[in-house]
Amino acid sequence: TPHDVSVTVYKNVTRLAPKGTGIGVYPDDSQSSIVPINALQLSMTGISMAKVASGQGMKNVPMLKLTLLTDHEYMSIGRIKFTQTGTISTAAVNMGDGDLSGLSLWLDNGGGNYSPIVNTRLAYILHSAVNPFKSGIYADIFNPNTGLPYILVSSVPVTLYVACDVGPDNDLSGESTVGHTAGLSVTAFTDIYGPSGLALAVDRFASEDGGYPIASGELLIAPAIIPLTPVFRPIMLAGNGYPAFASMTITGSVVKGTDNMPRIADDMAVRWIVNSPDRHPSCGPGEPLIDINNDDIPDNFDYYGRGKCLNLSLNNTGVPTYDIDGDGLLDYEFNGDYIPDIVSDGGEGNPMYEMGDNVEGKWKTYFVTDLGAVPSAWASKTSEIAAMWNPASGMDYYEMTLGGNYTDPSGIKNSWQPVGNNLSGLLTGLALSPGNFTRLVTNIGSNSTEFTVGSAKAFAAEGLVYVGNEIMRVIKKDDKTFTIMDRGVDGSYLGPHTAWGETVSDRGYVLSVRGVTSDGRYIPSTKGVPTHIFRIDISKPVTPGAPEPQVTSGLAAGQSYALKWDASSDEESNVASYEIQEREGENPVWRTVAAIPALRSGGAINNQYTVGSPSTPGETPRPLGRYYTYRVRGWNFSGLASGWSVISSPAGTTIGTELISSVSNYPNPVDTRKGGVEGRTALTYTLNDNAEVTITIYDLMGYVVREFSFSNGSKGGKLGPNVVLWDGKNALGGFVGKGG
Ligand SMILES: [Ca+2]
Ligand SMILES: [Ca+2]
Ligand SMILES: [Ca+2]
Ligand SMILES: [Ca+2]
Structure with missing residues (x-):
């Protein structure tokens, strides 16, 4: 079917000059040739980036990620029509019109991240009484990089981001936007237009699955929000072993030294607070402390009882965060798959979440809404769960509760428990079940229809399973295989899962928190926000082997040497870290010299440690003429420690030739x-x-x-x-x- 029925023929058309260098008439006036027409197909797919809630008046709040491509050749897109959803769709006149005060369309420049700082803004439409959004929001594209009123879409995908500004005050009906909900959608393929709003002469991709509408989730407009995590500067470990903010360039990248490792922020005041009266009770005066969630209260703590506040928990699970990929920066990890995830600044300091995945050995990230990024956490008791969260401004106190999924926040606890105005609390009076556990043996990709586990024997014939922070509905196919019926249940994220041995279990609990203001309003709403998805592990890890110095018997170890041990294991929550203790000579006192992640990126076992290496934060070469012995224990993700290993053989830093x-x-x-x-x-x-x-x-x-x-x-x-x-x-x- 010919799609361009105009008699105008553009000559010498190129990708950069879609209207060519001149105009002819069809059939071609100079060559009388026949122009072959090959129907062009366009695909647009989208995923929601909308958060659960947004504060009133927030700008550049991400809503949708759109991916466009053609099956061959290229075409120009000049306009996309968006439809506001949520409160605006009620019958009441002007109700909700103004819940969104603006819409912006952004072009990804290859970074793969939504960032108003780096992306190119193609359109910005402001809401007003003369430009209400109820009748549709027309994003007319102007690309400032090319000066053209369209973007070219070819068989190489183009990524666009749709963001909104949240109404700061009242809608057109005069009602406050607080308590309203708003989303954005592209309702039909015909909402995509060519330059100047002309209809497109293309087909939809025959193979396109998703279909229309391409809709974001609906965010709740709240007086304030409780963010899952704050946007924090990259954090490294300083030479003294304490976490510190890394040095950054003005454009926001990490400054690296000649060893390709991050450098500590030069300014002491940026790097650390050295004296703060409001510190974690485990920290002593004068310790270097850092505040990651900007509430002026330092967030480091002493997890291993070393007398030094060397630990941070970036995902608020209470388990220390480590550098697992070896780039010198502590890694944010929310879904428990040992592939680092990212929190980035979505503009205006709003956190954006990206889930990491290893695709053919390369690290890639996927956008996740805040609901999809709720951290996977473990608790060690069946009667209580401890949790931490981030501050919301203007709260009188907080309340916490527990549910079995995201849609029913208080279904397990059956009430909201007030916990004062601290940013942590203990939910008590629970009767929880660890459930059954097994391990993932095969990857679960976005199109997987089944997956294999170590053993499905103890699992029910049909039911929910929890893999990291994703909830799935499955049917047991045989004793090792589950058939997937439903992914991303209850708003959890349909994310990738790796085959290194992620835990699969049949019980999970969603912990939610809400703030209460002095005038009795709930923040962000009566339903609160989920902060963690918990599983229960009440058993401690297996005791690891002795950390043996890797030194030939009878030879001096020198001032720096490796220790290696038989790895610990934990059937349920996995081993999170190893704590290594040292004793000098006949001194009976053991001293913790290091705590290291038990697994590295992708689940690789990390069962060695180099003593005395000057390049390891917190380490110094051991003096000559001494003897040291070692022991190690493993800590799991629910915070339980194994027994101490057998004591190692001694390492002598100097040894004479005489026996x-x-x-x-x-x-x-x-x-x-x-x-x-x-x-x-x-x-x-x-x-x-x-x-x-x-x-x-x-x-x-x-x-x-x-x-x-x-x-x-x-x-x-x-x-x-x-x-x-x-x-x-x-x-x-x-x-x-x-x-x-
Ligand atoms: Ca803090
Ligand atoms: Ca890292
Ligand atoms: Ca991850
Ligand atoms: Ca265990």
Whole structure:
């Protein structure tokens, strides 16, 4: 079917000059050729970026991500008509018209992120009494980069973002916008136009699945919001081991040193607050502290009881955040798949969430609404759950509750529990079930129809399963396979899941929080906002193996050396971190020297640590001439620690060539008839390796008085200093004569 029925023919058309260099008449007046017409197809698909709620008067609030492409060649798009949804669609005259005070259309310049700072604004339509939105919002495109009133769409996808400004005051009916809901949609394929609003002469992609309307979620206009996370500056670990803000360029990228690692912010005041009266109770005075959610209260805490506030929990689960991909920056992670996720500034300081995925070995991100980005968390008790959240301004106090999904916030707790005006609380009086657990064996992609697990035996024939922060409805196909019936249930995000061993379980709980103002209003609404999706793990991880120094037996370890151990494991919540303790020589006091993530990006096991490496934050080379032993334990995601491992073999920073040295006894001579402490002598010697030791004591006549034997590695036969006390008795228990 010919689609362009005009007799006008543009000559020498190129992508940059769609109207060519001149006009001819069809059939071509100079060559009388026949113009072949190949029907062009256009695809537009969209996903919602709308949050649960938005504050009144907020600008550049993202609503929709649109992807356009053609099946071949290119075409020009000059206008897209949007329709406001929500309160505006009620019958009441002018009601809701003004809930959105503006709509902006943005072109992605290749970064793949919605950012009013980086993207190009193609259209900005303001609401007014003479331009009400009820009759449709016409976004007429002008691309300031090309100076053209259209964008070119080809078989290479073009990404557009649709954002809105939220009405700051009243709608056209004179009613406050607070409590209203608003969304945006493209209702039909015919709402896409060519330049100057001309109808498009194209077909819809034959294979296009989604269809119309392409609609955003509807955001609730609230007096204030409780953000899932704040927008925070990138955070690294400083040389002293404390989290610190990284140095940034004016355009917002992280400054890196010659080692390609981030550099700490130069300005001390930007980097840390050194003295703050409002600090976590686990922090001492004078510690370097940072505030990530801008409430002027530092957010670092001492998770491992080290006496240093070295830990931060970026996703508010209370479990420390680590750098898992090795780029030197702490990684935000909300869905528990060990692929770092991103919080970025969606303009005006509004957080935007992107979920990471590994696609053919490359890290990619997907936009997620705040509902889709609710962090996956674990609790260690069936009777209570502790949670933290971020501040909303103007709150008198907060309340928290628990539900089984996102649509029924208080269905489990059956009430809202007031928790004062702190940004954390303990929900009590619960009776929760850990449920059944298994592991993901195959990836779940966006088009997967089934997935394989370690064992589905304990699971019901049909029901909900929880994978990270996604809820799915599944049917058990066999003992290892689930058939997917429904993805992204209850507003959870239909996200990718990786095959490294993500936990799949059949119980989950959504924790919600709401603020209450002094005049009794709920923020953002009576339903509150979900802050976490919890699963229960009441069992501690398996005790790991001893952290053995990776040093050849009998050789000096030097001032820096690796420790390696048999990994811990946890059937339910996984091992989150390892805590490594050190003891010097015979000193009985153990000291935590490091805590490291138990898994790296993609679920790779991380069961080693380098002691004394100057490039590791918080580490310094060990002094020479010392002996150290180590032990390690694993912490799971519900905050439970395993038992301590067996103590490692010692690492000696310096070792002589002699196997035994510094042999002495004191006092010498000894008066063994005195008995007690005075009547003993301490035989001391230093071994340069674990060894079988036999000590034979002779009298002056050459007769054997006493013999001690120590096995390899036991007390008396181990690397480092050894002390053997001799009370002067012979093997039969009798005292040996003085000098005898
Ligand atoms: Ca804070
Ligand atoms: Ca990182
Ligand atoms: Ca992730
Ligand atoms: Ca467990």
